[in-house]
Amino acid sequence: MSVFSEEVKLELVNSKIDYPEIELFGFIKGKGSFVIEEDNHFLKLSISSMNTLKRVYKLSKELFEEWITTYIKIEKRLKLGRMGELYFNLMHAKIIFEERNIDIFSDGVPNYIAKDPYLFGIFLRGLFLSCGSVSITKNYHFEIFSDFTELFAQMIIKNLQNLIGIKANYITKNNKIKIYIKSSKDILNVLELIGAHKSVEKISTIIKVRELKSNVSRTFNFISANATKTAESASKQIENITIILNNIGLDNLPDDLKQIALYRLENESDSLSEMAENLNISKSTLYYKMKKLEKIANDLKRGELP
The missing domain is CATH 3.10.28.10 (Homing endonucleases)
Structure with a gap:
C-alpha cells in the first residue's frame, strides 16, 4: 500500500x-x-x-x-x-x-x-x-x-x-x-x-504543482521547437544568399531582394516575423521574396545564370 x-x-x-x-x-x-x-x-x-x-x-x-x-x-x-x-x-x-x-x-x-x-x-x-x-x-x-x-x-x-x-x-x-x-x-x-478532507487538500496541491510543471514543460518545448525551426530556416536562407554573393554578388540583385539579403546577413537570428516588421513589409511578401532568392541560388548551383 x-x-x-x-x-x-x-x-x-x-x-x-x-x-x-x-x-x-x-x-x-x-x-x-x-x-x-x-x-x-x-x-x-x-x-x-x-x-x-x-x-x-x-x-x-x-x-x-x-x-x-x-x-x-x-x-x-x-x-x-x-x-x-x-x-x-x-x-x-x-x-x-x-x-x-x-x-x-x-x-x-x-x-x-x-x-x-x-x-x-x-x-x-x-x-x-x-x-x-x-x-x-x-x-x-x-x-x-x-x-x-x-x-x-x-x-x-x-x-x-x-x-x-x-x-x-x-x-x-x-x-x-x-x-x-x-x-x-x-x-x-x-x-x-x-x-478525507485533509487528504483532498494535499492531493489538490499536488495536482496544481504537477499541472504547473507540465505547462512550463510544454511552453519550453514549444519555444525550443520554434527556436530550432527559426534557426534552421535562417541558416538555409543565409546559405542561399552566400551562394548568390559568391557567384554574382548582391549588387546584381533587384533593390528589394538586395535589401532583404543584406538584412538577413546582418541579422542571422531574426525570425521572419521580426524581419518583416523591421523591413516594414508583410510577412507573406517577405516569404515570397525569400523564395525568389532561393530560386536564384538553386539556378546558380545548377550553373544557370539568372
Whole structure:
C-alpha cells in the first residue's frame, strides 16, 4: 500500500464516528464472512491494519456493546504481519442491523443509504478502509478490491455516477472484483465523499504543482521547437544568399531582394516575423521574396545564370 493511501486511512480512522451501523456495514461488505463452528454461527471481520482494527472495534462497541470477540494473530504465510479478527454472533448481528433497516445478507445497499450522499459516503468509508487503496505516485488511482458480485459492483458504480457524477469502472481479477477510479478530479470527489478532507487538500496541491510543471514543460518545448525551426530556416536562407554573393554578388540583385539579403546577413537570428516588421513589409511578401532568392541560388548551383 502506498504511503499516501496509509495517510488517507489514518485520517479516516481518526475521524468522527457518525452512523456506526452504516460504516460497519461497509466493512462487512468489504471484509465480512460468515463462519460456522459446530452449532455456532458467526459474522467475522478480518482487518489487516491495527489502526483500522481500533476503528472497527469502536464502531462495534457502539452497536454490540460487549457482544464482540476479538483476536489478534500473526499472518506469516501471506507476510501480512499482525492481523485482527472480530467475531459477532450472527443472529445477534442480524437483529441489530435489521433494527436499522440494513440486511447484511443482501447483495445491495438500502435505498435510504444509496440515495443520500452523506450516508453513502459513510458506507464507502467503511468499504474503503476494509479493502481500498489510493495512489498518486505516477498516475492517479483509487480502487476497492474484494470478492464482490458484479451486481454489487455495478450498483456502486451507478450510485457514484448518479449522486455526484463520479465515473468508475470495474474489472474481474482472480475471482475478485476491483472497482476503480482513474480521473484525479473524480478521486478528489470520492475522497471528499468519504470524509478525507485533509487528504483532498494535499492531493489538490499536488495536482496544481504537477499541472504547473507540465505547462512550463510544454511552453519550453514549444519555444525550443520554434527556436530550432527559426534557426534552421535562417541558416538555409543565409546559405542561399552566400551562394548568390559568391557567384554574382548582391549588387546584381533587384533593390528589394538586395535589401532583404543584406538584412538577413546582418541579422542571422531574426525570425521572419521580426524581419518583416523591421523591413516594414508583410510577412507573406517577405516569404515570397525569400523564395525568389532561393530560386536564384538553386539556378546558380545548377550553373544557370539568372
